[in-house]
Amino acid sequence: VTTKIYRSVDQNGVVSFSDVPASDTEQKQTRVITPSVLNTMPGFAVRENTGDALVTGAPVAGVPVAGLPVQNDEVTMSSHNSASSLTIVSPADNATIAMGAGIFDVVAAVTPPLLPDHFLQLYLDGEAIGEPQKASRWTLTYILRGEHRLQVRRLTDSDETIDESSLTTIFVLRPSILRGMR
Numbered sequence: 375v376t377t378k379i380y381r382s383v384d385q386n387g388v389v390s391f392s393d394v395p396a397s398d399t400e401q402k403q404t405r406v407i408t409p410s411v412l413n414t415m416p417g418f419a420v421r422e423n424t425g426d427a428l429v430t431g432a433p434v435a436g437v438p439v440a441g442l443p444v445q446n447d448e449v450t451m452s453s454h455n456s457a458s459s460l461t462i463v464s465p466a467d468n469a470t471i472a473m474g475a476g477i478f479d480v481v482a483a484v485t486p487p488l489l490p491d492h493f494l495q496l497y498l499d500g501e502a503i504g505e506p507q508k509a510s511r512w513t514l515t516y517i518l519r520g521e522h523r524l525q526v527r528r529l530t531d532s533d534e535t536i537d538e539s540s541l542t543t544i545f546v547l548r549p550s551i552l553r554g555m556r
Contacts, residue, residue, distance in 0.1 A: 459485040460528055462542045471546045476517035482510040482526040482539060492536065497525045506533075519548040 382396035383389050390396075464481040465471065471478050480496055488494070493506035499522055503512065506529050522544050528537040 458528070458537045459483070460526055460537045460539045462524055462526055462539050465524075465542065465544050467540075467542045469542075469544050471517070471544055474548070476519065476546050476548050477513070477515045478517070480512045480514060480524055480526075484510055484528065488528070491531045493529050493531065495527045495529050497527065499523055517546050519546045521545050 378393065380392050380395045381389060382392070461483045462480060463483050465478060482494060482496075484494065488508060493508060494510055495506045496503045496512045498514070498517070503514065510526075524542040524544060526539045527535050529535055
């Protein structure tokens with residue numbers, strides 16, 4: 375199906391395209407070239423990462439697509455024999471959490487993605503916060519002011535530590551109740 379497309383230019387030089395000819399302008403035949411509609415971009419492997427983020431990229435050998443298991447045992451990733459990385463990406467090391475209620479998120483980057491029997495555990499000053507989880511984001515609330523150290527560990531379902539992040543130091547600033555009493 376082809377349709378005539380009309381091009382018009384108003385007194386301010388604004389170009390308009392329409393399927394109806396402009397009545398107050400002289401007609402000038404212009405050929406509008408429409409590119410063929412063809413997506414030449416190759417598909418992407420998409421795998422749900424832990425947490426609420428998706429990781430996208432070109433297909434990689436050994437990385438399951440859309441959460442499906444890899445059939446080739448030679449490239450199947452095992453956390454015990456493949457290089458892994460566990461990093462706290464937010465807050466940054468030596469970050470200051472501004473005045474307020476001491477509420478902030480901790481976000482970790484996990485490579486390779488967690489296996490079904492793996493979990494993440496957040497530690498604040500060496501103490502586990504909550505239960506091990508699949509998500510790589512934690513919201514901490516009402517953290518006392520002062521210096522604190524964060525760490526994330528990759529655990530098996532039997533609480534064996536597979537990998538751990540470096541310690542991240544943060545400083546929480548909170549207003550003192552006593553300040554207003556002076």
